[in-house]
Amino acid sequence: MIKKKQQKFLLIGVIGLILFASSCTKNFSSINYPWQGSPNATVSQLYVGFISNMALGGLQVGYNSWVYPITQQGVVYTRADYSYGSDGDADWSNFYHNLANYNSMFTLIATYPDTSIYTNVKAMMKTLRAYHALKLSDEFGDMPFSDAGKAIYYGTNNFTPTYDKQQSIYLQCLSDLQWAVDNFSTTDVSQYSIGNEDFVLQNNISQWIEFANSLRLRTAITMYAKDPTDAGPQIADALTKPLLDADNTNVGLYPANIPNMDLSARQYSFGTECRLRMGTTMWEWMSSTNAQDGSGIFDPRCTMFFEPNNDTLWNPFPQNPTASTPAEGGDPYNYSIRTTDWANKNGNGSPPTQNLYADFNFYWSADVTIPELFLTTAQVHFLKAEAYALGMGVAASPATAQTEYNAGVAASVTFWTTEGMNSSVWVVDRPTVPTAGQIQTMLSNPIVQFDIANPSTHGLQQIYAQEWIDLFRQPWEAWTLLRRTGGMTPMDPNNASYYTSTYGGYQRYQYPSSEQTYNEVNWMAETGGHDSIGTKIWITQ
């Protein structure tokens, strides 16, 4: 009997297993449900995800290696080890991942029963997308835009986006910015609020309007020389609406507003094979003499942006060095040395090499409070000064240009010295905010004093120069200014052929190699197989 029972038991078991195995998929969905990440994302979460891709991060290594010497905001004493365009590659990746985030968010909003309460969020996103797209387009020129960032929809065509001309990108962004300015609502309390997660402007819609409108002004002015027909009316309209100078707002990612914001990449960009030095071009705009004791310095930003060499001498590195230029050494950005032995800029080599030239201020690498900027009040003033100096979209007015210029200089000097003063790490030569009188003194320095008699020539150069100084921590934007003004930003005239042969050929970045490999047809249509860094982008004069 036992045997039979056993046999029956086994038989039933085997048949049971066969039936079970052929039908049991009921736990499959839960077994394969991802345990990491989130299958759903809210509007706020996607917003923060978008912002995260706007932080500078590793791009700064590229700025320190190439963009500073190109703009002459700084100089490198020997060619960089980092390859040219690495920041462009990183930005490319950030932007297109952001386009996917943008499209995801808009798709999500479209599924909600009442989409009208997301108007403010849409306007914020359109503003941010315009900012990021224009930044990228100024690096590359034409690029995929209207077809891009759509792989999330899985259609075959979405994997190989076509290229848009830069003019078209500018016009689309202008249109988005105008939509934002016209549709932001400060009064509609039903509008969905990002709340504390709005790391850019803390959900201050008035400031969002100023930001969108100021960006519109900048965009229109940047393209004005190439397309005055489209740009002129935008400038005119923007000037009638609130701009960032209305309440002295500087837009960017402020560590104070973003708990635990990771600024390690900034430190890394100075700590790793950084060869930046103060160049003679910037020195010319900050000191009235070449006295190495710094007695000629009239611009309070000088001692914040830079510091003297190991012998405490203000010795800028020649912007265009010659064979007889003494070689530079030292280790002025070594975090562990400078934080324990502040005066040692030579480093601890055996024997140590000599830091002969004035450096970028070491505190840039140590600071954890200064924002990563998008757009400043000072820049808005300079843009207005430019518009009135040249009569872009408005009637020319040298007096207004001067007023805006002076206001721009004052805003810039005040902003930077305040940031330096408030930075917790700044100890030695900590900046102080100049008084109104001190600013007035600076404004009356012959180098700074606005040439109201020649507003569209020398005066214009002064506007660009001060804007160029204000853009010290936005070198990519200074590069755009350099190109769109046809090289009217400051340039050292001594041995200028060095600059032309060394950096003059760098007009744009090459597309990332993934474009040639994985978007070959469209890449070919755009480049004809010759993706040259020497090709001028559309906005370049």
Place this chain on the structure above:
Amino acid sequence: MVTALGIKREARSLGVSNQQVSGNDVIKADPPNISEGLIGKAAGLNVTVPNGVEGSSTRIVIRGNNSLLGNNQPLIVVDGVMVDNEPILPGGQSITTQNLLGQNTDVSQNQSTDYGSFLNTINPDDIESFSILKGPTAAALYGARGANGVILITTKKGGKEKGLGLTYNFSDRWNQPYRFIKLQDEYGSGMTETLYSANPAFYTTSGGAPREFTENDQYGPHQNVPGIPNSDGAFYNIIGFPGDGASWGPKMTGQPITWWDGTTRDYTGNPNVFKSFYRTGNTSVHNVSFSGGGDVGTIRASYTRTSNDGITYNSNYSQNVFNLGSSINVSKQVKVEATASYTNLSRLNAPNIYGEVGSAGALGTGVGYITTYGLPADYKPIERGLTFNKDGSQNTNVVSNDPYPSMGMQYYWWNTLANNTVFTQDQLLGNIKLTADILPWLNATGHVGVDHFTNQFVTKNKPTDAAGILGSYSNDLSTTNIVNLDGMLNAHKLDLFKDLDASFTLGASYYRYQMYDLAAKNPGPFSYPFTYNLSNYNSPNPFPLPTENRSESEINSTYGLLDLTWRKFLYLEVSGRNDWSSTLPASKWSFFYPAANLSFVFTDAFNLGKARNWLSYGKVRIAEAASANGYIPYQTIYTYSPPGTNGFTSGLTVPSILPSLFIQPQRSRSFETGVDLGFFKNRLNVNLTYYDIYSYDQILPVNIATSSGADELTINTGALDNRGIEFIVTAKVLSQKNFSWDIAVNGAHNSNKVVALEAGVTQLPIGSWFGGDGVNMNARVGDQYGTIYGYDYQRLSGQKVVNLLYSDGVNTGNGPVVGAQYATTSTLVKIGNATPTVTGGISNTFNYKNFSLFVLTDFKLGGQIWSGDYATFMGQGQAPETTRERDGHGLPFTFPDGSTGNVGVILPGVIDNGTAKGIPNTAVVNSWWKYAANYQSWDNLPIVRSNAIFTNSWGKLREVALTYRLPVKAVEKTVIFQNLSVSLIGRDLFYLFTRLPDRLNPEGVTGTTNVQGMQFGELPGVRSFGFSVKAGF
């Protein structure tokens, strides 16, 4: 013969190739693990044993790679329990998952510490036999997981024995590093100084005495190439970064110089800079087993203890294996087979072989990396003795010493001796199988298999300070549980119709895999000195969050199997299987695949007449099968990822790898045909097989343009085709009363082609060394899998193009020539292929009276590697080849300082002057340019890589065992012994031939992943000598 699902069948009835290897054959020469024991013994079975470190993982591939990115190793089935042989990784990680998620692209940064794989821990003494089911044809019945072939392992179940049934085996083996790369020992460290003067001066101490060269000197006052403006940058922007081993310095003639530790020593060469990093290792194994049997059944119990001291310092392991095998006849109709095996492995400091950084992210743990990249020809091994202060703390003078700041040499001995990671594995493998004859024509089988194991990694990094505070501690524990249930009903009938026997099997199985890992790290500083736990933490920084990892999947299957036998010489087997895999989208959970094979024993079917005198046996076989497979878990639902940057972790972004929302199972189909022949009463046996395996619809993450918003997309794409032949010849050459000689030869040729990728996808990166401008292995349509890409020489009418450097740029023609360098192709091109042409083994067994001599050689012909070591040593001026001109055998040359020497060289080739043929290069440059400027291994700029590609053909004397068995009469006299034998053993003794230069290690390939064409930071070749005693009581 044991076949799929453990079904025993007559060999003659099989329509597929199924090679049987006995357990005794595998353990003849005391292999460290069963994979190494299988080397050379099965046709088409390729075993990679990288770097010969015992306890490291092994890679087995049968008949080539079937998966472009996934696991290509066969399924291992031990008594019905399915396991795999992937390398064990911390964090519950799996190489396959990492590959498929694109995380393993740069080989230099991944998985350099090798903790072994499953086949390391299975005890060879407990194995009865191996059945090697090749390709999906034979593995169709293992479903998805058997697509790469199956190795069926049957353990010993005991049997009736004479005497007590006790056996004791002991073996002891010494593992000696012997094959070190050959380097020059004439010229000491230095980099560009040799370009400035025929008599480069030493740098001096603050006291003015000549001192040792440091890395800072390399990047110091002479970092620029003489004749080129400073603003053009340093030498490494022209030639690439060298390591600290750069040996372009002064001739070492015994002159006294000051070393980094302040001591003055004679400046002399070191003929073997590697030697002080290795020692002779040892492995000893004790095995006791009991076996018995009777009417009720049989039982075998065994215990094995293995102890190993590694060839690197402070590295060892020990392993205990308890094994129980039994077969019980419950009744005439019901039989139970039960096996259980418990393994406990404890491994201290598995060596970090080729990595720049260790698993803890610390510099200075990779022995291969440091010795290859960081030690100049004047290296003197003094750091080890200076590592510790008297109070046990770290000597910071060593840590901050100058010669090797970036390579980590200054940390090596501290990390090796004071930072301890213990890997512990506890594994229980159990199996119960019940078979019952329910009716005379119907039987049922039920089977439960469980594989449960934990992997734990505990790291205790000794505090570097005397107070015992600055240490760290981490603990990582993963638990894996694999269950499989099988049930089968088999109906069989002899003479169902006239001359036709039939058997039908209906079965089902359930397979579930679950893994959970939890890891945490206390980075220090500690509150309490020298106390290692997670709560002993004293820092204002928040304690780092622990990490988790999970993996879970389930496969359910039903299958049917019909066997028909006609007149005992024609056999047909038809099968079909349906799987349900949890890893696929819901609409694709279920998938079906069929198989069939036919075997025809023609020697029994036809009257062969006189041919029968020499042809004893002949069979032809043919098979066609399909197989299908799911994917890795959690990839079918779209999930957003949190940004990795601090400050933004409350956000979510679209994932950069878009998941596989629309995938279906990946599939393969295979065809196989072959012939098995026996001659002269089966004294000579020949098996020949041809196969073609086509693996398609592979699920892969393919790169897409980032401008689409994502970097990769997972889809069904790509196909690989494997075609090849295998042969096995066994012969009893001599068979006399006192002397016999048996030969077994096997060999295989495989062609492994990438047939298709997604339209628009030009290539699939498999892996790279240093990425970008380094060396890459990519799969491109039409290529052999394993093709190596890199820059090659640019040529004009077949001549290499030389670029001449002038002070104002390349090829400007203005002024004197400063240097010369070969021009590279504009893009990465095919420079090699890792797939061997033929692999195989030859074994000879001689028996003379009670002596037996077993000699196994194995060989690999064809297949290339890029040798990063060769490139490094040529570029760093360490290879012996680089001294020719420095020794005065070059052309007359004048240095910038006016000094002269016969160190000049003309790079053979032409200058591209716009004409079709160019003009011959006649520029004499310092020979430094020939080597340093054309070989560096780093990737910061394009340089020629094809000059370090070698065809890696070799033959090796793998195993020698000389055994003496005590004669039966002598054994009987002892009363206590039933048998006694003693063996002398040699393993990996030497290479019969190799085509690599400078004594490079032919088996020093990097890692056991799919990237098998790169070699960097190899360890020396290791040979073993030992003896074993086997006694039965």
